[in-house]
Amino acid sequence: MSNVNISKLKGIVGDANVIDSPSEMAKYLKGQGKPAVVVLPGNTSEVSSIVKLANEQNVKLAVGGAVVDTLGITGGIAMVMSRMNQILEMDHLNLVAVVEPGLLHKEFLLKVAEAGLNFPPEPYEVETSSVGGCFAIGDSDSKSFEYGPTRTFLLGFEMVLPTGEILDIGNKCIKNVSGLDFIHFAVGSQGTFGIFTKLLVKLLPAPEAKKAVIGTFASMHKANATFNTLIKRNVHPTRMNLINASLAKTAKSGTEGQLVIIDLQGFKESGKNIANEVATVLTLGGGFDVKIIEDEVEYEQLINGWLKVRADLNAKPAQTVEFVVGPMKMPQALAQLEALTGDLGAYPGVIVEGLLGYVCLALPEGTDKLALATKLNKLAMSLGGNVKGLLGHKLKAEVYNDAEMWKQTTSLLSELRQQFDPKGILNPGVSLEA
Amino acid sequence: MLSQTVVKRLKEIVGEKNVVTDKVGLLTYGYDGTLLSGEALGVVSPQTTEQVVEVVKLMNEHNIKLVPRGAGTNESGGTIPSEESVVISFTKMTKIHEIDTENFVAVVEPGVINFDLQVELEKKKFYFPPDPSSYKASTIGGNVGECSGGPKCFKYGVTRDYILGLEVVLPNGKVIQTGGRNFQSEPGYDLTRIIVGAEGTLGLVTKVFVRIIPIPRAKKTMLAIYDKVEDASQTVADIVAAGIIPTTLELMDNLLINTTEDFTHAGIPRDAGAVLIIEVDGYPEDMDGQVKTIGEIAKTIAKEFKVAQSAVEVDQIWTSRRSAFGSVARVRPSYGVNDITVPRSNFPKAIEGVLKVAKDFGVTIGVVAHAGDGNLHPLILFDQRNKEETETVHTAEQALCMMALDLKGTISGEHGIGLVKKKYLDKEFTPAAMEAFRKVKRSFDPSNRFNPGKVIDL
Numbered sequence: 001m002s003n004v005n006i007s008k009l010k011g012i013v014g015d016a017n018v019i020d021s022p023s024e025m026a027k028y029l030k031g032q033g034k035p036a037v038v039v040l041p042g043n044t045s046e047v048s049s050i051v052k053l054a055n056e057q058n059v060k061l062a063v064g065g066a067v068v069d070t071l072g073i074t075g076g077i078a079m080v081m082s083r084m085n086q087i088l089e090m091d092h093l094n095l096v097a098v099v100e101p102g103l104l105h106k107e108f109l110l111k112v113a114e115a116g117l118n119f120p121p122e123p124y125e126v127e128t129s130s131v132g133g134c135f136a137i138g139d140s141d142s143k144s145f146e147y148g149p150t151r152t153f154l155l156g157f158e159m160v161l162p163t164g165e166i167l168d169i170g171n172k173c174i175k176n177v178s179g180l181d182f183i184h185f186a187v188g189s190q191g192t193f194g195i196f197t198k199l200l201v202k203l204l205p206a207p208e209a210k211k212a213v214i215g216t217f218a219s220m221h222k223a224n225a226t227f228n229t230l231i232k233r234n235v236h237p238t239r240m241n242l243i244n245a246s247l248a249k250t251a252k253s254g255t256e257g258q259l260v261i262i263d264l265q266g267f268k269e270s271g272k273n274i275a276n277e278v279a280t281v282l283t284l285g286g287g288f289d290v291k292i293i294e295d296e297v298e299y300e301q302l303i304n305g306w307l308k309v310r311a312d313l314n315a316k317p318a319q320t321v322e323f324v325v326g327p328m329k330m331p332q333a334l335a336q337l338e339a340l341t342g343d344l345g346a347y348p349g350v351i352v353e354g355l356l357g358y359v360c361l362a363l364p365e366g367t368d369k370l371a372l373a374t375k376l377n378k379l380a381m382s383l384g385g386n387v388k389g390l391l392g393h394k395l396k397a398e399v400y401n402d403a404e405m406w407k408q409t410t411s412l413l414s415e416l417r418q419q420f421d422p423k424g425i426l427n428p429g430v431s432l433e434a
Numbered sequence: 435m436l437s438q439t440v441v442k443r444l445k446e447i448v449g450e451k452n453v454v455t456d457k458v459g460l461l462t463y464g465y466d467g468t469l470l471s472g473e474a475l476g477v478v479s480p481q482t483t484e485q486v487v488e489v490v491k492l493m494n495e496h497n498i499k500l501v502p503r504g505a506g507t508n509e510s511g512g513t514i515p516s517e518e519s520v521v522i523s524f525t526k527m528t529k530i531h532e533i534d535t536e537n538f539v540a541v542v543e544p545g546v547i548n549f550d551l552q553v554e555l556e557k558k559k560f561y562f563p564p565d566p567s568s569y570k571a572s573t574i575g576g577n578v579g580e581c582s583g584g585p586k587c588f589k590y591g592v593t594r595d596y597i598l599g600l601e602v603v604l605p606n607g608k609v610i611q612t613g614g615r616n617f618q619s620e621p622g623y624d625l626t627r628i629i630v631g632a633e634g635t636l637g638l639v640t641k642v643f644v645r646i647i648p649i650p651r652a653k654k655t656m657l658a659i660y661d662k663v664e665d666a667s668q669t670v671a672d673i674v675a676a677g678i679i680p681t682t683l684e685l686m687d688n689l690l691i692n693t694t695e696d697f698t699h700a701g702i703p704r705d706a707g708a709v710l711i712i713e714v715d716g717y718p719e720d721m722d723g724q725v726k727t728i729g730e731i732a733k734t735i736a737k738e739f740k741v742a743q744s745a746v747e748v749d750q751i752w753t754s755r756r757s758a759f760g761s762v763a764r765v766r767p768s769y770g771v772n773d774i775t776v777p778r779s780n781f782p783k784a785i786e787g788v789l790k791v792a793k794d795f796g797v798t799i800g801v802v803a804h805a806g807d808g809n810l811h812p813l814i815l816f817d818q819r820n821k822e823e824t825e826t827v828h829t830a831e832q833a834l835c836m837m838a839l840d841l842k843g844t845i846s847g848e849h850g851i852g853l854v855k856k857k858y859l860d861k862e863f864t865p866a867a868m869e870a871f872r873k874v875k876r877s878f879d880p881s882n883r884f885n886p887g888k889v890i891d892l
Contacts, residue, residue: 093671093779116677138624140617149617151624152595167866172777175592175807175847177581177631178855179863180871180889184594185628188620205677231536234648267724270717324616326537357537357616384537384615393621396611408608412877413622419873432622 003057004036004077012049013041017083028080033070033429035062035078042083044158044166044197050079051195051425052164060428063191065102065130071429081132084197090115094172095203096155101132101196118204120147125311126304132196138188141310142239145355146265147204151187156200159186159193162421170200191427193420207265211294212302213278215287216257220244220344220352223258224330226285227354230262231328233281235274239263240354243309245345247362250312251305258345260287261306312362313349319363320349321373323392326384327357334359336379340372357385374398390434410434436476436520440496444478447488452479452526463521467509467568468854469768469818474501474515479526483601483609483640489522490638491607499883502634504545504576507568509771510852512580512633517886522638524575533646535560539598539615540646544575544639551644560646563590566848567759575639581631583848585755588806589681589715592848594630601641602629605879615643628874633850634885636878650715653681654725655748658710659702659738663687663801666708667782670805672731673712674778678724682713683806684755687785690800690813693761694754702754706737710805711751758802759813766798766815770827774838775809775847787837788812795830809847810838836861851889859890 010018017040019025028038041047054061060076062068068078081102089098095117099108105123108131112119122141123129135157140149156170170176170183186193217223223242230240241261243251248259262278264271275292282290293299313320325333330352334344341361344350349362361376363369377387377395386392397406413432418424436444436455444453454460454477464471475498480486493500499519506513515521527543530551534540535558542551548562548569555561566572566582576582578600583592599613602625612625620626629636660666663685670683686694686709691702702709710732714724725741732739742748762769776784785801788810792799803810812834816827835845835858845855845862860868871890875882882892 091779092675094777095674096777144617148591148595151627152591161866161870165866167870168864169867169870171842171844173775173808173844173847174778175583175587175775175804175809176844177583177592177594177848177850178844178846179851179859179867180635180874181581181594181627181631182867182870182874185624185874187627188624205674205679208677234651236648267717267720269719269723273719274717322618324614324618326534326539326615328536356618358618384534384539386614386619388618389620390622392614392619396614404608405610408604408606408610409621409625412604412610412625415877416623416874419877420870434622 004059004075005053005057006037008053009037009039009050012053013039013046017042028068029070029078030067031070033072034074035070035076038078038080040080040083044160047079047160047195047197048164048166050077051160051162054425055163055423058423059425061425062427062429063195065133066104066128069429073428079195081130087111088198091172095205096172097201097203099131099199099201101130101199103131105129105131105134112203113206116206118206119153119201120204121150121153122307122310124314126307131199131201135187135196135199136189136191140356142241142353142356145236146238151184153202154183154187154199155202156183157186157196158198159196161194162426167194172200174202190430192417192430195426209268209271210265210299211271211275211292212264212299213262213275213282213290213292214302215260215282215290216255217260217287218257220258220334220350221331222286223260224334224352224354226260226281226287228328228331229281229285230278233277235277236355237262237274237278238265241306242352242354244347244350246347247309247349247351251309252302261302263303309351313351313360318369320360321363321369321376322358322360322388323376323380324385324388325357325380327355329383330354330357333379333383340375390432394434440492441476443492444476444489447492448478448480448485452481453477463503463506463523464515466506466511466513468511469770470511470514470853472515474521475518477521477523479523481526483603486522486603486638486640487607487609490603490605493520494607494883499886501885502579502638504573504579505547505571507572508576508580508850508852509773510580510850511854512850512852512888514853516853519886524573527640530554531641533558535646537615538646540644542574542642542644544573544578544642546574548572548574548577555646556649559649561649562596562644562646564593564596567756574642574644578630578639578642579633580850583804583809585684585804586681587804587848588683589679594627596645597626597630597642598645599643600626600629600639602637602639604637605881605884613643631850633852633888635875635889636884638884652718652721653713653715654721655742655751656712656725656728657740657742657751658712658732658736659706660708660710660736662707663785664782665735666710667785667805668735669710669732670781671778673728674806676727676731678714678727680712680714680806682711683804684711685709685801685803685805686755686758687801689798690758690761690802693764693800694757696764697757697761698753700750700754711755762800762813762815766817768816768818770814770816770831772812772831772834773809773847773849774812774834774843774845775807776838776841776843778806778808780841780843781805781808783841784808784810784838784843787841788834791830791833791837795826795833797827797830807847808843832858853888856889
């Protein structure tokens with residue numbers, strides 16, 4: 001039984017923006033939960049009214065840009081932000097933009113490029129990711145070595161808190177240490193501290209030149225060895241990524257073998273020299289079909305191929321394990337990994353973001369994820385890293401044999417969440433327990 | 435006064451010589467970079483995380499508050515023992531545990547002096563970008579506490595952008611680790627970010643995982659001299675519009691040109707309205723193009739533009755800037771420093787605003803600024819012994835803060851809030867934001883025992 005008061009919701013956002021027929025709701029939803037209703041607010045005050053209503057009636061509510069994860073909101077409200085999709089301001093003098101959360105990430109990238117500017121964070125999912133979602137997830141990606149992780153691009157926001165109040169924070173200053181840093185703390189909180197309704201985003205000038213170097217390799221180990229050579233030579237490209245043979249075709253059709261993608265964004269002069277240096281290193285390292293890509297269309301195709309591979313992995317978090325090691329420790333990591341997984345090239349999916357020492361594995365069906373993650377965490381910890389995120393934190397505490405640390409961490413996380421969302425209304429599907 | 439029992443226990447925990455309770459000793463820990471002072475009940479200097487834990491537990495048993503302190507160079511009053519409290523000094527936790535240049539991470543204790551870390555890193559051709567002007571004295575723990583900036587923020591950001599993880603002793607005496615050795619280790623919430631800049635109000639940092647990067651292969655330093663400050667601001671705007679991100683865009687006004695010239699004799703014309711120090715870094719082959727573009731931009735409006743041709747010339751240019759704060763002491767014995775920041779486009783208006791405050795209150799103000807960041811350091815010159823004048827200066831500082839907020843800026847770009855700016859915080863933040871800060875503080879420290887009264891009141 002649902003307590004959702006549909007007529008009150010219609011009163012807030014208008015009849016057309018409340019959808020409660022299951023067939024029409026489907027395109028806005030993912031996951032197994034069965035919310036009673038999808039609601040599409042058009043402005044901040046509507047978002048606030050909906051959240052207040054959810055509190056009054058003690059109904060769970062989850063938020064998404066274009067698509068909402070329904071975990072934990074059966075009988076509750078799915079809020080879709082897609083009507084709030086405007087760029088409210090593009091400020092060239094201060095290199096910032098004010099953006100509504102429902103704007104698709106890919107559309108924002110287009111507009112930013114048209115303005116001659118750069119917004120580095122990669123879209124989490126190529127077609128459906130929104131700018132609000134980008135900061136709600138708040139990840140790092142394969143460009144973070146050069147540009148910094150996603151959070152560094154948020155200067156402020158307007159947010160509807162889980163109790164319905166509106167919080168406005170931040171300014172256009174690129175340097176701001178006033179108060180506690182709630183601005184960056186909110187990034188990555190997955191909508192548990194509140195719902196972004198406006199984002200004040202930092203931009204950069206567009207790079208003068210973009211080019212890429214690609215090459216294919218017979219083995220993951222050979223391919224990865226070239227990354228160590230590059231780091232040793234003090235070459236730090238924008239991206240330095242490796243995709244195993246199973247996934248390489250998705251990135252670039254016709255690829256036979258493991259695909260290396262080196263992205264070079266920066267200045268014309270150095271770009272030329274570095275591209276040549278990288279191409280030489282790849283060739284000497286056993287790469288074939290090594291090629292410098294300067295053509296704009298071909299470059300975009302390649303990067304989109306990479307984003308597609310990335311997005312496919314992002315789409316199934318339950319079937320992936322991510323871990324990080326020191327970037328130069330990657331050869332040992334891959335060797336030890338192969339002992340656990342068998343031939344890395346044939347594994348369902350392996351990607352390496354070389355500059356970050358990051359590996360994402362797509363697991364074969366039937367894998368005991370936790371058992372593998374536990375082994376991988378030990379492996380990673382011996383090489384200066386760990387399994388990513390909350391799960392990694394738990395496994396790390398297990399390795400330290402420090403149950404108290406894990407208990408402290410989770411009790412702090414849930415205390416924080418409780419302070420902001422006393423009734424546990426917002427995004428209940430987000431777990432802070434691992 | 436601490437009871438004999440507590441003093442005895444403290445000495446057992448950290449060692450006899452690491453506990454200070456005598457009046458003269460306490461006095462020296464009562465100050466920081468501001469004009470404020472306070473007197474602690476005692477000062478303890480632990481050397482290990484375990485000792486920090488024991489001290490915290492002991493203080494909890496006796497309901498005594500703790501104020502963390504590094505070198506005490508902050509400009510916010512963040513380390514002043516303003517309430518009855520014990521100062522916990524981290525200056526004896528100075529180990530550099532690890533420098534791993536291959537994997538871009540260093541692990542240090544909070545008492546390590548920024549400069550000492552830089553020296554070790556430089557041997558391996560690496561560095562830690564945050565370098566506040568106090569870097570020869572200030573500690574990494576202090577930099578983390580205040581989220582310090584420095585002259586390179588335009589390109590490289592502030593301290594928070596280089597902290598990968600922390601070991602933290604919570605107010606209940608438990609130890610947690612936030613983040614780790616990479617970008618991807620935060621446990622659900624980005625606990626590292628909320629602790630950086632919290633001035634020790636949420637937890638005591640006992641270990642810091644910092645991100646280190648290679649020293650750029652090339653660097654070019656330029657100096658432009660202007661008739662008016664507005665002209666320098668124009669150059670800054672034009673450089674950014676040209677798509678160039680210099681590491682540094684430092685500005686000094688006429689007053690500072692003169693006070694530094696008295697000392698450095700660098701040859702900057704004394705009638706100049708402003709100088710701008712511009713620095714770019716990166717790959718050697720990109721330098722000429724950027725220098726050329728910047729030169730063309732600057733020359734349209736500057737009366738003089740030069741590119742440093744040698745390390746000696748670079749030093750000459752920087753000596754003026756580095757001695758700016760000290761040099762004003764030749765004019766008046768005291769100065770009040772501010773770190774108001776405005777959106778870059780409002781920088782010229784902020785300069786006008788500073789001039790207006792100087793006029794309205796009849797005070798002398800010189801300006802040093804990180805112009806690319808919109809971050810100004812108006813230095814108000816006065817004599818602290820003159821009570822009336824000191825009052826006027828405080829009012830003028832308040833006017834500067836309000837001016838920055840009117841220009842949609844912030845009262846703190848890189849120094850932190852501490853005690854000094856706490857009274858203006860609710861002018862910058864809405865009640866909902868202030869309440870969010872309190873929710874965070876309550877989650878970590880419900881009894882308000884860690885650095886009470888700093889940043890916000892519960």
